[in-house]
Amino acid sequence: MLRALVLRTPTRPSRRRRTAHHGARIDVRRTLSDSRRTGGYPLWLRRFAPRTRPRDLIVLCDISGSMEPYARAMLQLLYCAARATRAEVFTFATRLTRLTPVLRRGGPDDALARAGRAAPDWSGGTRIADCLAEFNERFGRRGMAHGAVVAIVSDGWDTGAPADLATHMARLSRVAYRVVWVNPRTASPRYRPLVAGMAAALPYCDAVVSAHNLAALDDFTAALYARRRRR
16 A cells, blocks of 8 residues: 555746746747747737646655654655655664665665665664754755755654754754654654654644554645645
């Protein structure tokens, strides 16, 4: 079921343009070109509108010990994300690992096995703030997160200072189109965001979902595809 999952994001205007009968702008070049057929008189105004393309999708997945019960399902979800249009996939625990090239090669079973070998910090501690800082510095500054939908899969347990996590979440939220936090533990009706890391991250999230089972994945896909920010 997870392998058939398609993760969609809202569209954004592209630099390319398309011909449109009711476009807001006049295509001067094409209008003048067509006028040569009518003696230089522009009888028809050609118009254009910008093309659209899906927003980039970035998934940052926590693979620390506290997330181990969900690791296999999350890996399959990451495989689906890597196959989505313009998706980038990272894992983190004590370090940040970019898995996109690994997950895009071969079949799902081989890709998932290679992903497990590529991330050496499986089931380790969690340094969310440090890994998020590294993502912002190495990839966010290069424009990867600008206008993108960012999904962070984590239960929020962090060995770092909550204030550091809040700082790096704020920086990410300023450039991303949406930040969706996926926390499987929120499925419990008794859940409260008492973990310091989760509490620090909440003000900078546009949506928090559980995605703890197949039924809950609908909320996750809907949160990714939402067309406006809630903050």
